Amino acid sequence: MHSMVRIYGELEECEPILVEGLPGIGFVSNILALHMIKTLKARLICDIRSPYFQDISLIDAEGLIKPSIAQLYLANAGRNLLILYGNTQAYTPYGQYELCNRILGIARRMGCRLVVCMGGYGVGQQKPRMEVYGVSVNLEWMHRLEKIGVKPMVGRIYGVAGILMAMAPLYGMDGVCLLAETPGVYPDPGASRRLLQIFNKLLDLNIPDEGLSKVAAYMGTLEG
Template sequence: MPWTFKTLKKIKSNKTILIEGLPGMGNVGKIAVDFIIDDLKAEKVYDVVSSKFPHCVFVNEDNLVELPTIAVYYKKLKDKNILLIAGDTQPLDETSCYEFCNEVLNLCKKNNCKEIITLGGVGLPREPAKPKVYLTGNNKEIIKRYNQAKRLNGLVGPIVGVSGLLVGLANNVKIPAINIMAETLGHPNYMGIRGAKEILYVLENKLNLGLNLKRLNREIKDLQDGLSQLEDIEGIIPENIKEEKEFDKSYLG
């Protein structure tokens, strides 16, 4: 199997909601899911093993190398169970992405998932002060349920990677799925904490996870303080994005 979910701890999970947040535009989804895992003290229950990971290693702060990883975490709440997919990479080609998403859906069936949520970013030429949140899904009912206040926006354009494909393929196993995306600076190395915060507000409002979002406010302030010390923040913005007068939604994820 190209993708294997290695069991670290057996769980019995019903009424399960799966939330995916792998690296993508502005790393918005990754930041949001990593925050949930840390804040809820979710437990790692699956390691993903694959020869389809990028052929590289990461060098950490201790000058040691680490292989790319994807893992699944679990948290039991009062009236629901949460599975969270997190990692520092995602499938890099079309075939691998389909294979990975189908294995995720097998995991969902095994753990009686009633709903799938994927998270991502919408790239802009500049980081917005108040990022908009966009919704799309594989059926109208789940979109309506998440947008009861009608304050969220529709999304037009292809969604690249796991956050889009997983929602589409979930139709094949009859699991309602929704994609939640927030605006962020359109740069792959940018840390879109503001966008992640807006997504977390939506999740907290709908799922009552019990998150301490004040912690994220402090992290946003720390990030702003760091950015203010840079001599040229424009240096992280690609030239082709700087020159655009209109936002092109053709690359999302």
């Protein structure tokens, strides 16, 4: 079986940057993606449901069911952003690759040339200074990351963040991944804020971080 894709309206060939924000360690990218969607008033353009998603549906406070789903939103922040948001990842290697193929296929139809994946890098505790690490598919983007203070990472990236970036060149795209250190034991909006600051610097954008700052201050994860 394959993922079921529902596209709302016609896909615009607007050369968006694909921004990945599915759940992961500390929900860092998931929190950031939702912040971008709300702050930029992004428009839902696609629903994706996969037989490889978690076999559970959530029920909200009104008694309405929320299925396991991934969604693509289109927003403008000075540049067009195609934001991948959802409440799950696929639970098998085949499912992860099939999902990434679907997403990259849609992004290519829209003229995407850059994929930016984001996530948390679990360190087990809150440190006085929490770092942001970067990975790319080529040295040009690594040099750009190092110029804005992002440290290169050595090791492994699991899940959609690693697969989507690694597969990007097969679709004619560059790929970058940003990982913010996080204790990894609770949702971490402070790490999401650090990622947003680096994301803004890297792409010369100015997406506000006010909402993230307030929640991070309340939770005690705010830096700077």
